[in-house]
Amino acid sequence: MKRILVATDKPFAKVAVDGIRKEVEAAGYELALLEKYGEKAKLLEAVKEADALIIRSDVVDAEVLDAARQLKIVVRAGAGYDNVDLAAATAHNVCVMNTPGQNSNAVAELAFGLMVMAVRNFYNGTSGTELKGKKLGIHAYGNVGRNVARIAKGFGMEIYAYDAFCPKEVMEKDGVKALDSAEELYATCQVVSLHIPATAETRNSIGYDLVGKMPKGGLLVNTARKEVIDEAGLLKLMEERTDLKYVTDIMPVNHAGFSQLEGRYFSTPKKMGAQTAEANINAGIAAAKQIVGYFTEGCEKFRVNAKL
Numbered sequence: 386m387k388r389i390l391v392a393t394d395k396p397f398a399k400v401a402v403d404g405i406r407k408e409v410e411a412a413g414y415e416l417a418l419l420e421k422y423g424e425k426a427k428l429l430e431a432v433k434e435a436d437a438l439i440i441r442s443d444v445v446d447a448e449v450l451d452a453a454r455q456l457k458i459v460v461r462a463g464a465g466y467d468n469v470d471l472a473a474a475t476a477h478n479v480c481v482m483n484t485p486g487q488n489s490n491a492v493a494e495l496a497f498g499l500m501v502m503a504v505r506n507f508y509n510g511t512s513g514t515e516l517k518g519k520k521l522g523i524h525a526y527g528n529v530g531r532n533v534a535r536i537a538k539g540f541g542m543e544i545y546a547y548d549a550f551c552p553k554e555v556m557e558k559d560g561v562k563a564l565d566s567a568e569e570l571y572a573t574c575q576v577v578s579l580h581i582p583a584t585a586e587t588r589n590s591i592g593y594d595l596v597g598k599m600p601k602g603g604l605l606v607n608t609a610r611k612e613v614i615d616e617a618g619l620l621k622l623m624e625e626r627t628d629l630k631y632v633t634d635i636m637p638v639n640h641a642g643f644s645q646l647e648g649r650y651f652s653t654p655k656k657m658g659a660q661t662a663e664a665n666i667n668a669g670i671a672a673a674k675q676i677v678g679y680f681t682e683g684c685e686k687f688r689v690n691a692k693l
């Protein structure tokens with residue numbers, strides 16, 4: 386009998402685990418659960434018997450793949466798969482998939498939660514400002530970016546986006562003004578919401594020069610990845626420009642340094658963007674279905690790594 390391991394250091398809502406179990410058991414497989422494991426050693430032990438693995442931001446590197454002798458497939462229940470060593474997975478003949486779009490509304494809603502909090506001065510009792518009428522820049526127009534645009538319309542924001550890989554017509558069709566460069570986006574918008582993945586090209590790409598183009602009172606919102614921020618550059622800029630604010634769902638390595646910027650910085654203690662029952666159910670059950678489809682029909686629709 387195939388063993389499907391759900392290894393989530395940040396657990397899914399119980400209702401999502403119940404849904405995953407239903408899918409797995411209906412296919413005649415067995416579900417194993419490893420939650421809040423903390424140390425990697427526990428993951429290395431649990432993966433030994435697994436034929437398939439469902440993860441979130443859990444790190445799957447060569448060491449984990451070496452330990453997982455029976456493993457055929459890893460599904461990242463979510464969008465970003467920068468936590469999985471794709472080359473090592475290919476070398477181990479393991480298929481890696483993600484579940485695009487399944488948690489994007491949850492992340493987009495949190496971006497607005499952070500935005501409102503920031504423009505209301507973190508609820509400190511002073512008069513803040515409103516999102517209505519402000520220029521919002523969506524940096525990368527993927528699944529989350531599109532949901533951000535949809536919600537921004539309800540707030541009455543003027544919406545701009547830059548995405549090197551998305552055709553302009555897709556954005557314009559949504560009523561979003563497509564710009565030609567990231568520089569133009571930051572120079573135009575009072576609020577910029579980041580939705581770029583962490584890749585070799587984007588790492589440390591958001592820093593002093595780019596954010597420094599923002600108009601007075603600029604607000605940077607990060608529900609993407611901490612790795613895309615050049616922390617030293619952003620901090621230096623924010624020390625020089627006391628009008629800028631930074632709110633993030635991914636705590637910077639230098640949280641202590643950013644915390645000195647009193648009233649202009651906030652980080653959630655743990656990444657919470659996708660942490661809703663709905664997103665957990667959508668992404669978790671999609672992951673389980675993709676595993677069943679892979680084993681029963683060889684379906685590789687959402688594969689993200691190369692084949693051996």
Ligand code: 3PG
Pocket residue numbers: 395441442443462463464465466488609656657658659660
């Ligand atoms: C994603 O890439 O899907 C989001 O960042 C959510 O990550 P999480 O599942 O670790 O909350």
